[in-house]
Amino acid sequence: MRVIVARGSGFCFGVKRALEIVEKALGEEKGPFYTLGPLIHNPQVVDRLSRKGLKVIDNLKGIKEGTLIIRSHGLPTATIELAKKKGLKIIDTTCPYVKRAQEKAKELESKGYQLVIVGDRGHPEVKSMASEKSIVLQRPFQVEKMESYSRIGVVAQTTQSLENFKGIVKKLRSRTKELKGYATICNAVSRQQRSTRKLAREADLMLVVGGRDSANTKRLFQISERLTNAHHIEKASEIDFRWLGNKKIVGISAGASTPKWLIDEVARKVKGYGN
Ligand code: SF4
Structure with a gap:
């Protein structure tokens, strides 16, 4: 056989990097340490980290001190701000590919484009890129229900397929005179x-x-x-x-x-x- x-x-590059940063912090710094949701979707690794002192929490309620570790998917800016206000130390393991997508999303919105994110609405990475005004689309047919805008800017959740991204971008042309897109996809x-x-x-x-x-x-x-x-x-x-x-x-x-x-x-x- x-x-x-x-x-x-x-492990992909982003997960490997996040774990290295976290293991180092757990070994060298003083806790308590928290992540909003499991650091990665693997119970054996999460168990191992919890034995070293990393606690998984659902929200920041009741957390008054310690370190918040931002997962490789990233976190919404408002949550990071709240953690800072509470005086928590932040360790950011956001994958550089996710960071790039977040930056492009911000850039497009600040330049006045209606932001469209191609991705899964409930996914933490999409939440980390979205603002109150942004639109999240999963499939090309959803463009049909969308209003028109003078300028549209589009980015992708990093794990989207290029084919789906292109399909949505193609349809978005019918909804605007000016379209700017970044295929922020990780291979x-x-x-x-x-x-x-x-x-x-x-x-x-x-x-x-x-x-x-x-x-x-x-x-x-x-x-x-x-x-x-x-x-x-x-x-x-x-x-x-x-x-x-x-x-x-x-x-x-x-x-x-x-x-x-x-x-x-x-x-x-x-x-x-x-x-
Ligand atoms: S963007 Fe790519 S490298 Fe980064 S965490 Fe996601 S899958 Fe891994």
Whole structure:
């Protein structure tokens, strides 16, 4: 049996960077430390960080001291301001690609463009870019319900597909005389999807490793299960050896929030099958 791990599986640049900053702070600085929502969508990593002192909270109510860690998705400016007013120290791990999208959104609004964000309305990253006046669109057909504006500026949530962004931009031309757009898309996720699709075509079983709440991992699982037998697991102990019988090639893929040690454990367990 061959075991192949899809290229680019696991932590993307932004998640790796955020974790390095956080681990350093937890080791060197005085707490308490908080994040609004889990730092990444991986329960094993979140557990590890909580043992080192990082607390996950839903809002800033009742928080009077300590350090607020801004996740790689970023936070709305108003929330950061509130934290500062409360006297909290801020450690910002916003991914530079997300930061660029936030800056472009701000720039367009300050120049008088009606801001359109291509993305998922409830996603923290979109919330971090949006203002009260901005419009969030997920699909091109939603442009039809939109009013016209003299100037429209458009940016994207970093994990959007370029195809969807282009589809929306094309339709927006009918809603304005002046359109300015920035394709603020990060390729890490689309690269992972491409390598997973390629591997799933040749593997007779795919194991997709990552948090149950990780949208990015769920997407890799959907891609895999369309092409071959596939299972979404969080850790090696979830592998059922009956899945492995008669398999020649087992592919492993993992979302952008899955640490390497979890991927390695899965690979080791599969390789150990039958030994
Ligand atoms: S997916 Fe891209 S934008 Fe998002 S955190 Fe990772 S590197 Fe940054």
